[in-house]
Amino acid sequence: MSDFEPKIVAFFCNWCTYGAADLAGVSRLDYPPNFRVVRLPCTGRLNPKFIMEAFKRGADGVWVSGCHPGDCHYIAGNYHARRKFILLHQLLESVGVDPNRLRFSWISSAEANKFQAMAKDVVENVKACGPNTTFRKEELNLGLAEVA
Amino acid sequence: MTEYIVKQNALADFFKSLASGRRLLTPRGTGDKCKLGETPPDQVTLEYTNTHLSPKSLLFPQTERLMAFHNERDKPNGYVYQSLGDNGEPTVVFGIRPCDARGISISNKVFQNDRFTDPYWKGKIDQTVFVGLACDAPSPQCFCAAMGGSPFGESGLDALAFRQGGDLGLKTLTDKGAELIKAAGAQEANLADEIKKLEATAIEAQGVKADYKPIDDLDLMDLFKDPHWVATAENCLNCGVCTFFCPTCHCFDIQDEASERGGVRMRNWDTCMSWLFTVHGTGHNPRPTKTERVRQRFMHKLKYIPLKQDGVRGCTGCGRCVAMCPVNIDIRSVALKMTQTAPSPA
Amino acid sequence: MNNPYLPYPVRIAEIRVETEDKNLRTFKFEFLNPEDEGKFAYLPGQFAELSVPGQGEIPIGIASSPSEKGFVLFTVNRVGQVSSYMHNMKAGDVMGIRGPLGHPYPLDKLKGRNLVIIAGGFAVTTLRSTITYLLQPEIRPDYGKITFIYGARTPGLLLYKDEWMAWEKRDDIDVFVTIDREVPNWGYRVGFVPAVTKEVCPPPENTSALICGPPVMIKFTQPVLEEAGYQAENIIMSLENRMKCGLGICGRCNVGPEYVCKDGPVFTLAQLNRLPKEY
């Protein structure tokens, strides 16, 4: 499993976790490079279909991170997001998606160390799950042999 | 046009011969699980009403890959679509009902129309021999006779089989069918009168007396403009179940799917019940509400197709849409309403 | 067997921005396999499916004339997924075209007649093809007087400027170009197409009208022609509807029993009057 480098799609809130990632970089805190970051204005903007789409297209893990409850730039965006996450988390786990593939976290823009630790943890967890083979679209069958 | 008979004790050998060198597909399973499937010759059954879905997917699968390209732009044919071929293989379909065979013959005129031939359809239909099984016990929602067909209908078939006590009667209808049946060791017999008698009984059992002839004589625009369509469509959910189950619904969408390695162009069943079906890039939609979409479906079946196919109706009376519609929109009632359209003064 | 779904591979030879809003670009395609050009034999009024691998297809009228050899032209408006993608492509890129599809304008049957050609906005494409075709020295004598009326909202939205300016200088075609509202330094007409048509259209005797334009233009031009005495048989229009296959199979572009792709897109008003207005 050690060779496996997972692809992880990360959805970060612009006002906190994205800043934390920046700060971690500026502070020279090492963290694994397995993330493709999508910057959101707020975790409230996260439509569950973004997460499905990431998995569907072959992401091995998804990480969603935003502001601590009470700290939302838009006052209540992450409170609403939290309710969505509760449902989504339960739904995906119920249909057999390993909960270790999907991480939600609250990281403020000052918490570079938490970001670093979390990033490492997310990658470790996803690595332990192995490649996403069940909850993704099958590789397109191009039938290349047929067209020669 | 020769009749044959296969005695009950010779049936196993007959089906074995049908299956030799080709796929033998027959209806398998019961109720909503009944569908055409590859069947070992000793497991062919004649005990079924009809397949749950129409057999159109045999020639026109719900998803069909048409062509593919590989994303190698530096190579000569690297970024260019290449056909994936028709995927046809030699096949005998035994036990398709006459209504569904008629559906295939109607769609065949669309897929092989006056200007273009669809190679994917043609590749499959050319390699398929259709042996139908006549209906001696029509189900309550059957109305093929009222739509111009018959439980012993021959359209779209290469041969028609029918139950003759425990034996199997056969009537060959094309050279392809004759070759197959003869090779399978069926014995010639004179059954023409017998068929006539059985057919009359079966039509009688269907008991549908409705006459849809007036639709043929009414003007297209009169039918189209009649005010009943608003009420006819009012309870429609626009779900499209009717179109997915219909043996003559042949509309499809062409979609590209791509990854880094390349892409595939495929076609998927589509439905005229969806607003997306006709919407223009500008947002203009020629059929914006369910009234227009419902009207399109019934006009297509009962007027447009007959106009294009020498009066043959686009509905074969298989009854699937009647049975499956969640809100009981019954094409027989709609057709009846259409017959009552008032012609405009000339 | 010939596969009508399979596009001919083409290379974009040139892209020209046509309008000031940059939403219309003309693509000049050259066939990757020279023998395909012969198979793609078309006449003015036909269209083709432009195919971008992995993106999809769009039906677009052919803007070049069969008399122009070695390339084909399509003017594409940026609207949806495929057209937007095409607007980001560059000369040298490879894509596909599939066709020709549909029926052309019935120019064969119109020999010996006068023609009034009315275009609005970017629907002028197939009429550009028509005029270029008709103005060939060996073809032009087959037809009578040719009148061309072309309107757009603003001067910047008129396509093929060099060409209609050149046509204007000729004496075998009358060109009337108009914009909706007066602007400074505009040396041509001002007013909507129906008004200009009313003023300049030739008498209906031995004359046919070819119209292509947005629905609102057609809606108001049609009565002008009828008032002028044009018979519905002599008013020829080109329709568009959402299409996929272009072969009369996939079923979505129908207007009553007729498929716009296979049986059209060119219809006479007389035909359309007997069909539902589902376009």
Next chain:
Amino acid sequence: MPQLSEITNKIRESARKALESGKAEVVIGYRQGTIPLTTAPFFARTAEECDQLVWSNFARINLANYLSGRTGKVALVAKGCDARSAVGQVTENQILKDNLYIIGVPCSGMIDNNLVTAKEPRPISEAVETTDESITVKGGGFSTEIQKADVLRRNCATCVNRTPKLADELVGPEINGGAADDFADIKALLGKSLEERMAYFKDLIKDCLRCYACRNACPLCYCPICFVDETRPQWLGKSTDSMDTMTFHLLRGLHCAGRCTSCGACETACPVNIKVREFNRVMELTVQSNWRYEPGLSWDQKPPLTMFQTDDAADFIK
């Protein structure tokens, strides 16, 4: 044991009154179907048309589906679940409360046709129903009586809101009781391994045709453009790819969370008999255990996803 004809007469009477008094311009109810074991939604606008309204053991479709976006006054013939959906339509601002008049029908449950044909596989040409306790199906040479309790839809068997309590009027005596859905099967499923769960749900939807009948029959699915129909970007492929199909069902489940009244219209509409409601039930269980919320039981309750508590428990968020 109420006679169906009695309820039918009362519905017709109430419908006529609603039209006469101006409480409604149209009454949405059920009429007899054209084939056995069905009814059809029917829109009555005149006193004569009201005579076509019926009550039946086959009134499965949820008529609240026809409310969203409707202007003008409308009366709705509603079972317990339908009335809850109608209330939902009001709380979600799909129709004005003042424009809605609910003719409530206490309901003893509706019949699942598949269970009937399982009991009587011979082709049925006629179904006779006089009471809400049993039916008699007839065909070529047979006549079989079937107890309704044996062929109830699964959502009806676990219904605890049989009487539409928020209706403007009731056309029959209240029906109460019944055992609530205990989600035992869902809970058992959640006790299984991830692989087993994934296999279960993939198998569940393997016949899905993506006709979207479940969506179109659902009174919750009134989005002008459903996510499956979005084209730029196009979120779902249109092929029969199992993952695209799964995404549809999962997202629909999410969208219905905290709103679904278990009316069963989706399963009734499904032409290939998929237990579509499994996804909704997972969500229902989650919503109930987190927020104790049941939709459509009061006019002023707010759907759980339109609000929040500052202390919503979500331990999985690190």
